[in-house]
Amino acid sequence: MPIGSWGQISTWVAETDDKGKPTKHKSQARFRDHDGRLRPVSAYGKTRTAAERALLKKLQDRANTSRSGELTAMHKINHLLDLWEKRFEALIVDGKRSPTSLDTYRRVLKNHIRPAVGELRIGEATTPRIDTVLTKIKTTAGASTAKTSRAVISGAMKLAVRYGAITVNPVREADTIEAPTKNPPRALTGDEVRLLRTSLANDERAVEADLPDLTAFMLGTGVRIGEALAVLWHQVDLEAGTVQITHTIARIKTEGLIRKATKSNAGERLLHLPDWTVAMLRTRHATGIHLDEPIFADTRRGYRDPSNTRRALRTALSPIGSTARHDLGTSLKLLRRQTGMTRKQVADHLTWPQTRIELIETGRIKVDLQMITTLVAAYGVQLEHHHPLLAQLHDATQPAESDKLAWIRSHALRKTVATTLDQAGHTARQIADQLGQAKVSLTQDVYMGRQAANPAAAQALEDAFDPISADNTVSRQP
Structure with a gap:
């Protein structure tokens, strides 16, 4: 018998009353367990039918348990996706994945992937079929959602390959998802920074939401908005002018707001603060603080929700135009x-x-x-x-x-810091360390604004290819 299957079910009377009338029946069958051994499995019921139904339910549950470590091409993709989710949860426990990523993936699974392919057999997930599904998701939900869906399906199918259900990942040959070219990184100019800070300081709703100081802190550090909201007072050294960035605030669907470790080891960093940022923090410190409280707390002195803070910032940066x-x-x-x-x-x-x-x-x-x-x-x-x-x-x-100001979002502040440091002559590695990014290429491609011109390049070309200089060189040759 294959692992997870059972033989013929036998049923007999187990107990009778004083008159010899059956009151209890026993059903039993041999089950081939995940270790290959045959074991008897029994169940009881008042009637013959009840005993057999109880045994069948018990055998089915045991079969599902024994199959948790194996897959076949006949299993439905929903079952595969369940296994993939459990594996991702284990990676979160090990600290190798972020719980916010799982929230994102679960939304895609619920809204797009499971409705489209969940009831298919794993063996039916061919490349043309997956390609059609991804194209439809791109049309209805956009390229970004389609890319996330592709990553999830590919991860699940990779798991199916490792478990022996299929031999080739069908997503591997699916068409790549092309998205419209994003706008190039845009940083605020000096005049825009001054206009931003003045506008926030004069907006009562922005002041009530504590946005002027939060914006100043982000411009003085380049941290993400979740990282700024996670900084506790004991992590700030006003005498040395430094701040330790170790955590970020995130909202997890089943847990609410949590203070979790940064996205990567590169996210844990010690930053030196500009004098004007230190002055702002000294002013806040003078009003009275607790060392274990966040610098930018909510009205109850707890953690602020990054999403609500971004929404408040968008509203403040879209003031009444006229x-x-x-x-x-x-x-x-x-x-x-x-x-x-x-x-x-x-x-x-x-x-x-x-x-x-x-x-x-x-x-x-x-x-x-x-x-x-x-x-x-x-x-x-x-x-x-x-x-x-x-x-x-x-x-x-x-x-x-x-x-x-209407175009500005919180990430524009990080791009402004990156571009400012780039213009000041800092290396890409130094800027990536300031922003807490492990990959320098990401910093260069996404966060550093392109320079409009390179004066030194013009001078180098002038010296190398000036025709007058070349003629003089030739005429001086003997």
Whole structure:
């Protein structure tokens, strides 16, 4: 018998009452265990049928347990994905993978991979079929989600190869996923940094969210926003002007906010602080602190959620552009309320992010004709026939000073630090160490803004290929 299978089931009366009527039946079969040995497995029931059903359930459970270390081409991919998840969980326990990565993978598994291939047999997962699935995911969810899906399916199929279910990973030959070229790294200029800090300092909501000092700390260190929120006061040495970066804050679906180790060993680092950053920290320190509390705590002196902090920063960097935008947003809010729709209902109807509706209604986003036409159509209004709204839209589309900040996200601060150090002559390795990145190539490709020109290159070419200098050299030859 193959491992995990059983022989013929036998059933007999195990007990009777005083009148000889059967009250208990026993079913038994021989089961071939994972070590190859045959063992008897028994189950009991009041009736013959009940005993056999109990035994069958017991045998099936035992078979699934014995198969945890093996796979066949007939197993469903859902079973393979379960094994892959368990293996990833073990790697997290060993500190080799991040729990936030597993959260990301589980979302992709639930929303895309399992619905598409979960009920297929492992042997049915051919390269053409996987290629079709990935293409569909790219079309419906985008290239980034498709790349993540490809990585998960490939990892699972690699596991199937190691377990002997298949001989070749079918994802290996699937078409690569090409994504649109990303915008080149963009760093803030000196004027933009000054405008940013002034805007945050003058925004009551930004001050309430403690964004001015947090932004200053990130500009003075180049740390990730989660790393900044994880720094405790005892990790700061104001006399030496240093800070230890050892952890980051992350939200895990089943655990909530946790303070976990940095992404890699390179993430653990000692950074020297600029004097203006030290001065800011001294000011905060003077208000009274506890050494075991985070520098940038929430209202309960606990850890802040990085996602909520990013959202607050996006809102602060999209200030009310002008009175005209504010007036237009008020009119649009009134139209929405007249229809009885909530922001979420409008967003779902238009397949927009809900935050876009909020930013429009508060005057914190640059609007255009197409955007507002689409929005008011959801309210049953034809924009070309609503002349007061058209007039407000005309005024609201005029440029505003705040538009210069709308593109900035928290990662732009890291790029600004990297580019500033690059311009100051620091090596790529030194900049990678400051940012906590193990791979210098990532720092160069993603975080360091390209230089507009290299004056030294022009001088070198001048000296090497100047035709006048070459003629003089020739004429001086005997």
